[in-house]
Amino acid sequence: MQATSTLMAAAAASDQPGAGPVLRIFLVVAIVGGVFLAWFLLRGYGDKGNND
Template sequence: MEHFPASAWITESAKAADQGPGNLLRVVLLVSVVGIGLVAWFLLRGYGNK
């Protein structure tokens, strides 16, 4: 097992954080799609009762 100094780990995590809005954008899109599906289900389920 390789041992890295703490400064190397911090540097690597800082580089990973500078990759852009990739992870945040994925989470926002996933929550939006799930939310749209739930809203559509909630609105359309009322039409089946008539």
């Protein structure tokens, strides 16, 4: 009887939204922000032509 109620409680808890969507949004924002930061920092290292 105890195992059945524990199993039912676990099934009920799995139906509730958890950190999945929040974590997914955080990861997407972090990746996009990292790409933007890399572009911003590396754009100044391109060859702009030397005026020697």
